[in-house]
Amino acid sequence: xxxxxxxxxxxxxxxxxxxSLHEQVEDLVRESGVQDGMVLVNAMHITASVFINxxxxxxxxxxxxxxxxxxxxxxxxxxGSGGYLHNRTxxxxxxxxxxxxxxxxxxxxxxxxxxxxxxxxxxxxYYEFDGRRRKRVLVKIIGE
Amino acid sequence: xxxxxxxxxxxxxxxxxxxSLHEQVEDLVRESGVQDGMVLVNAMHITASVFINxxxxxxxxxxxxxxxxxxxxxxxxxxGSGGYLHNRTxxxxxxxxxxxxxxxxxxxxxxxxxxxxxxxxxxxxYYEFDGRRRKRVLVKIIGE
Amino acid sequence: xxxxxxxxxxxxxxxxxxxSLHEQVEDLVRESGVQDGMVLVNAMHITASVFINxxxxxxxxxxxxxxxxxxxxxxxxxxGSGGYLHNRTxxxxxxxxxxxxxxxxxxxxxxxxxxxxxxxxxxxxYYEFDGRRRKRVLVKIIGE
Numbered sequence: 001x002x003x004x005x006x007x008x009x010x011x012x013x014x015x016x017x018x019x020s021l022h023e024q025v026e027d028l029v030r031e032s033g034v035q036d037g038m039v040l041v042n043a044m045h046i047t048a049s050v051f052i053n054x055x056x057x058x059x060x061x062x063x064x065x066x067x068x069x070x071x072x073x074x075x076x077x078x079x080g081s082g083g084y085l086h087n088r089t090x091x092x093x094x095x096x097x098x099x100x101x102x103x104x105x106x107x108x109x110x111x112x113x114x115x116x117x118x119x120x121x122x123x124x125x126y127y128e129f130d131g132r133r134r135k136r137v138l139v140k141i142i143g144e
Numbered sequence: 145x146x147x148x149x150x151x152x153x154x155x156x157x158x159x160x161x162x163x164s165l166h167e168q169v170e171d172l173v174r175e176s177g178v179q180d181g182m183v184l185v186n187a188m189h190i191t192a193s194v195f196i197n198x199x200x201x202x203x204x205x206x207x208x209x210x211x212x213x214x215x216x217x218x219x220x221x222x223x224g225s226g227g228y229l230h231n232r233t234x235x236x237x238x239x240x241x242x243x244x245x246x247x248x249x250x251x252x253x254x255x256x257x258x259x260x261x262x263x264x265x266x267x268x269x270y271y272e273f274d275g276r277r278r279k280r281v282l283v284k285i286i287g288e
Numbered sequence: 289x290x291x292x293x294x295x296x297x298x299x300x301x302x303x304x305x306x307x308s309l310h311e312q313v314e315d316l317v318r319e320s321g322v323q324d325g326m327v328l329v330n331a332m333h334i335t336a337s338v339f340i341n342x343x344x345x346x347x348x349x350x351x352x353x354x355x356x357x358x359x360x361x362x363x364x365x366x367x368g369s370g371g372y373l374h375n376r377t378x379x380x381x382x383x384x385x386x387x388x389x390x391x392x393x394x395x396x397x398x399x400x401x402x403x404x405x406x407x408x409x410x411x412x413x414y415y416e417f418d419g420r421r422r423k424r425v426l427v428k429i430i431g432e
Binding site for chain 3: 001005035038039040042045046056070071079084085086087088089094097098100102103104105106108123135136140141
């Protein structure tokens with residue numbers, strides 16, 4: 001079995017942002033020498049997601065609005081008026097912990113003939129829901 | 145390490161539909177000869193899901209109604225009146241990109257003693273959110 | 289390739305509850321002797337989730353309220369008045385099948401240097417949405 005393990009550092013200057021990881025993951029698969037296997041790509045922080053969808057800025061703006069509707073940002077600590085109990089810890093990022101559940105923590109992608117085995121429009125993204133600090137994404141490749 | 149890679153073609157005649165993949169995945173696990181490992185099953189298109197839940201038509205109809213509430217179909221391009229920016233690309237399937245995030249892209253299932261290692265009611269499904277064209281599902285098996 | 293397969297029994301005395309699986313999974317990774325690989329942790333029942341997020345009781349209470357808003361418990365069988373078609377099977381747990389889709393079926397976690405390779409706040413949980421009976425979680429480890 002071959003394997004490759006790599007932590008990618010993310011440093012997003014704003015609270016929320018979608019960033020492509022696609023080329024970095026492609027490069028790591030090549031570097032691993034794995035011809036046949038799987039790659040796991042996951043956020044190492046619980047206020048961020050890794051997901052696969054379209055590389056289209058309109059859709060990304062749609063996601064922003066949609067997620068804000070499903071789990072609105074609110075620094076308040078009173079659930080009765082839109083806040084979150086989690087924010088009683090001194091954080092203001094409870095919404096981020098919810099948005100990340102909708103978009104997911106991780107993707108697992110097949111490697112075939114030494115390459116990511118993806119459909120024509122599949123693109124790997126990082127979704128930051130509480131940025132303005134350094135965070136990590138893990139890439140783990142196993143196979144032969 | 146043994147592996148098996150197979151693309152399954154889906155050709156759903158309507159926009160939305162839930163279709164079982166269960167027997168096909170079972171057959172491929174048998175064919176692979178893998179006794180101990182994992183199988184990844186993922187939609188190769190970003191307007192479809194692979195998920196595991198109950199093989200019960202009432203629940204599937206409930207999902208339809210529920211997802212339509214969470215991310216309604218709307219061919220419009222104006223977010224202010226229910227549309228989506230993504231539809232400015234000429235598509236009318238922005239809702240499908242949202243529904244697929246709720247239901248997920250992929251499942252990873254354990255293989256033990258040469259069989260899918262599942263609970264009593266776990267059943268593998270494909271969920272088409274924008275059909276009427278040929279699309280693919282990937283099955284990737286690795287193990288020994 | 290090394291592997292380890294273990295079913296964990298869950299016996300939650302109430303309908304809904306979040307329970308840590310973290311130490312049990314850590315122990316199984318150690319027991320497996322795998323230095324480099326992946327561990328799959330999944331609910332074997334379709335009315336429960338395995339997810340990774342914060343070990344913070346306020347957030348867990350927020351999730352409860354949030355999921356109840358997204359897919360309310362209702363034993364009724366009439367979708368027109370808040371019920372679910374699935375409950376016509378004699379069950380009253382249709383909401384649980386929906387909540388589990390939001391929180392997810394499974395997590396896949398990397399193993400590096402013989403340990404779970406996680407970020408600082410990542411914690412593995414089981415989320416029961418329809419308890420008061422014995423159910424199982426599967427832990428499958430593969431690697432070298």
